[in-house]
Amino acid sequence: MANSHRTTRTLENSSEPLDTTDQLIARRRGWTSKIFNDLVEKYGFFSRRRLQVSAIEPPEVIDRSTWKSGFNLLEYALLPLLSQMMESLCQKLEPTDLRGDERSQKLEIILELQVKLDTTLYQITKFDNVLRRGRSGARAPIDDDRSDDNHLKDLKRFRADALSEKIQILIRDTCLMFRWSCCLVKELEFSTEDRLHNYKSQIDQSTAIVTQSVKHIIKWVTSNEFIIVQENWQININYMNKVLVKLTSRINLGGAEGAEDDDDDDNVYYSDYDHNYEYVSEDEDGPEMKDLSGAALQFARTAIPIIKLSRLFFNRLAMIKEKEFALGPYTEMSSKQLIKLKTSARDIRRCVARLYGIMIQADRRIPGNTIKNLRKALDHLIQIFDSVILLLINYVIPLMIPPPQDDPHTSSQSDILKNWLVTWNYLFLSATRESITAANVFANTIL
Numbered sequence: 001m002a003n004s005h006r007t008t009r010t011l012e013n014s015s016e017p018l019d020t021t022d023q024l025i026a027r028r029r030g031w032t033s034k035i036f037n038d039l040v041e042k043y044g045f046f047s048r049r050r051l052q053v054s055a056i057e058p059p060e061v062i063d064r065s066t067w068k069s070g071f072n073l074l075e076y077a078l079l080p081l082l083s084q085m086m087e088s089l090c091q092k093l094e095p096t097d098l099r100g101d102e103r104s105q106k107l108e109i110i111l112e113l114q115v116k117l118d119t120t121l122y123q124i125t126k127f128d129n130v131l132r133r134g135r136s137g138a139r140a141p142i143d144d145d146r147s148d149d150n151h152l153k154d155l156k157r158f159r160a161d162a163l164s165e166k167i168q169i170l171i172r173d174t175c176l177m178f179r180w181s182c183c184l185v186k187e188l189e190f191s192t193e194d195r196l197h198n199y200k201s202q203i204d205q206s207t208a209i210v211t212q213s214v215k216h217i218i219k220w221v222t223s224n225e226f227i228i229v230q231e232n233w234q235i236n237i238n239y240m241n242k243v244l245v246k247l248t249s250r251i252n253l254g255g256a257e258g259a260e261d262d263d264d265d266d267n268v269y270y271s272d273y274d275h276n277y278e279y280v281s282e283d284e285d286g287p288e289m290k291d292l293s294g295a296a297l298q299f300a301r302t303a304i305p306i307i308k309l310s311r312l313f314f315n316r317l318a319m320i321k322e323k324e325f326a327l328g329p330y331t332e333m334s335s336k337q338l339i340k341l342k343t344s345a346r347d348i349r350r351c352v353a354r355l356y357g358i359m360i361q362a363d364r365r366i367p368g369n370t371i372k373n374l375r376k377a378l379d380h381l382i383q384i385f386d387s388v389i390l391l392l393i394n395y396v397i398p399l400m401i402p403p404p405q406d407d408p409h410t411s412s413q414s415d416i417l418k419n420w421l422v423t424w425n426y427l428f429l430s431a432t433r434e435s436i437t438a439a440n441v442f443a444n445t446i447l
Contacts, residue, residue: 021104028107029188035114036182040175043121067155070127075221078127082120082170083214086177089113090207093181095200098188125171131164150334154221158335158342159228163220170213177206224322224329226396229342233314236345240311243356248304250360251297293363299442300359302435306381307352309428313385314345316420317392324413326401333395344388351381367443374439378432385428389421 092110097103149156184199220228292300322329333341354377362370403412 025104025107028104028111029185032107032110032114033182033185035111036178036185039114039118039121039178040182042118043125043171043175064155067130070130071154071221074124074127075218078120078124079214079218082117082124082174083211085113085117085120086174086207086210089117089181090177090203093184093200093203095184095188098185121171121174124167128164128167128171131160131167148334150332150337153328153330156330156335156338158338159220159225161335162228163217166213166217166220170210170217173206173209173213177203177210180206222329224325225331225333225338226320226325226341226399227322229338230318231342233318233345236349237311237314237318239349240307240352243352244304244307244311247300247307247356247359250292251300251304292360295442295445296359296362299362299435299438302431302438303355303359305431306355306378306428306435309424309431310348310352310381313424313428314348316424320400320413320417324401325399331395331399333391337391337395341388341391344384347384348381351377351384355381362442367446371436371439371443374436378435382429382432385425389425392421393418 089110092106092113097106149158180199180202183197184203187197187199220231331338355374358370358373358377365373397414397417400412400414400417402414403410
């Protein structure tokens with residue numbers, strides 16, 4: 001009934017003739033909502049299109065100076081301006097003010113902001129075209145071969161590709177805010193009791209997301225390469241911690257499943273058929289897990305130090321701050337090496353999931369296969385960590401601030417980190433050897 005009543009309503013006070021002021025306000029309201037909708041369509045929120053450079057515009061020759069000036073324009077002008085205008089727009093989209101005595105002036109300000117936002121978004125998205133054309137190799141100032149761009153500093157594919165993706169996320173979030181704004185302005189036509197949604201709350205949330213996204217992009221443009229490769233490490237560290245808690249709980253309960261197993265995110269196991277080391281929810285595809293035998297429990301305990309050390313490795317590296325680097329924000333790593341470092345935590349997380357699966361299914365597998373799978377998982381872990389340590393020693397540690405010359409007894413952060421890596425590597429290799437020994441003991445017990 002409420003919807004039916006609402007659809008039969010016209011503008012408020014529709015029974016009375018509109019005077020000139022009311023007509024102007026109604027027109028501005030219509031223009032405002034239409035422009036919001038046009039902005040959403042233009043920047044492809046629903047179709048997820050990317051703004052294309054007009055066919056009548058001649059193609060640009062992208063040289064290094066154009067590329068770098070684009071980065072500077074993005075960092076110092078376009079992104080801060082976008083964030084400022086979005087916050088201003090959010091403040092102006094207050095329903096109470098837009099229905100008050102100064103609503104005409106408020107709508108006029110919003111219309112002016114829309115024009116400025118369109119100009120700014122077009123420039124940002126046009127720069128994204130530069131990034132994407134560089135990615136495809138068309139008139140790009142950088143080599144399409146990711147293994148040979150270590151000398152290009154801020155022009156590396158690693159930074160440009162990720163920046164393009166983040167710009168698209170920013171545009172998407174901005175368009176979402178425009179969508180809620182369009183809905184809010186349209187609802188101004190109805191009386192307070194006829195409104196069905198709190199669009200202002202959604203506008204506030206979207207604005208906060210856009211502001212955070214802008215800060216994220218600026219950080220990506222300006223931060224040291226070693227800092228930005230850590231972007232998704234914490235997610236993977238948290239996952240390793242979940243697996244550790246789950247395995248410890250199983251062991252402490254004598255191998256039985258505990259209450260924690262109700263969490264689908266934790267119900268993972270390694271499948272012999274899953275060659276990509278992905279993990280699957282046991283509720284979907286996995287067999288029901290049984291209580292572990294005493295021998296399997298002893299074997300499973302050896303995975304705990306391996307998982308703890310894996311988690312500790314990335315926690316320690318994540319403690320390194322940007323101020324600890326003496327030189328600029330760029331390393332001598334190529335994009336390929338940077339991507340390897342960036343995805344290393346994810347790769348280790350997958351190995352940890354596989355190791356967990358090997359342990360909890362040891363009673364159900366042929367002992368020889370368990371040992372084979374364990375060796376394969378541990379070899380993969382060692383291989384990943386070795387490659388990361390090599391990158392740290394060759395490209396990251398040399399850039400760290402040396403100790404003060406007037407205090408030769410003070411250890412530098414680079415020396416502290418190198419010594420820590422040596423100790424960590426010894427403990428990790430010892431833990432893997434103990435696990436293999438325990439696997440052999442477990443196999444002999446079963447046989």
